Amino acid sequence: xxxxxxxxxxxxxxxxxxxxxxxxxxxxxxxxxxxxxxxxxxxxxxxxxxxxxxxxxxxxxxxxxxxxxxxxxxxxxxxxxxxxxxxxxxxxxxxxxxxxxxxxxxxxxxxx
Amino acid sequence: xxxxxxxxxxxxxxxxxxxxxxxxxxxxxxxxxxxxxxxxxxxxxxxxxxxxxxxxxxxxxxxxxxxxxxxxxxxxxxxxxxxxxxxxxxxxxxxxxxxxxxxxxxxxxxxxxxx
Numbered sequence: 670x671x672x673x674x675x676x677x678x679x680x681x682x683x684x685x686x687x688x689x690x691x692x693x694x695x696x697x698x699x700x701x702x703x704x705x706x707x708x709x710x711x712x713x714x715x716x717x718x719x720x721x722x723x724x725x726x727x728x729x730x731x732x733x734x735x736x737x738x739x740x741x742x743x744x745x746x747x748x749x750x751x752x753x754x755x756x757x758x759x760x761x762x763x764x765x766x767x768x769x770x771x772x773x774x775x776x777x778x779x780x781x
Numbered sequence: 782x783x784x785x786x787x788x789x790x791x792x793x794x795x796x797x798x799x800x801x802x803x804x805x806x807x808x809x810x811x812x813x814x815x816x817x818x819x820x821x822x823x824x825x826x827x828x829x830x831x832x833x834x835x836x837x838x839x840x841x842x843x844x845x846x847x848x849x850x851x852x853x854x855x856x857x858x859x860x861x862x863x864x865x866x867x868x869x870x871x872x873x874x875x876x877x878x879x880x881x882x883x884x885x886x887x888x889x890x891x892x893x894x895x896x
Contacts, residue, residue: 711889711890714886718884757823767831767837773820
């Protein structure tokens with residue numbers, strides 16, 4: 670069983686829709702939770718990170734962590750075609766980039 | 782110009798050949814990483830280096846070697862390439878002082894095909 674599970678999609682939604690992307694994990698020691706966005710033919714870039722449980726909002730993006738259920742989510746409000754990308758969840762038990770475990774990524778397409 | 786530059790961007794080679802992927806960065810970060818990305822598997826860490834004299838194996842280092850030639854340069858070598866090393870390879874950097882997670886900054890990737 671993988672430590673981090675993520676539905677690969679693809680997920681296709683119309684412009685303006687609310688998008689929900691999710692990951693589950695098995696290691697209860699994970700404390701740092703991240704979402705990376707990867708455009709086609711580009712490297713991933715950090716979109717959001719949260720520490721421990723709770724919500725974090727940044728513009729149209731909200732990251733949510735439920736440690737009791739070992740479940741994290743990324744919500745995108747008022748989705749735009751420019752949001753079309755692969756979204757990778759990532760998590761770590763320690764504050765070191767060398768210990769980050771990545772999900773396999775969900776491919777998202779926003780239809781104009 | 783990109784902060785993290787990888788060369789070559791695409792390479793096709795044959796089984797048994799030696800291949801080197803190069804990475805250079807202008808971010809001034811001490812920490813550099815090599816990842817491999819396969820469909821359905823996500824990013825897997827091959828090797829990482831916290832400074833010029835520090836090299837560490839990641840989760841999938843077998844069949845790979847690295848060299849940290851300078852703070853800004855980190856190369857990945859496949860001594861004798863095999864087809865299951867066909868993948869997209871990413872170099873990344875981080876600065877431990879940037880946030881609790883040590884945010885990773887990725888290059889644009891090197892697509893390697895081994896026939």
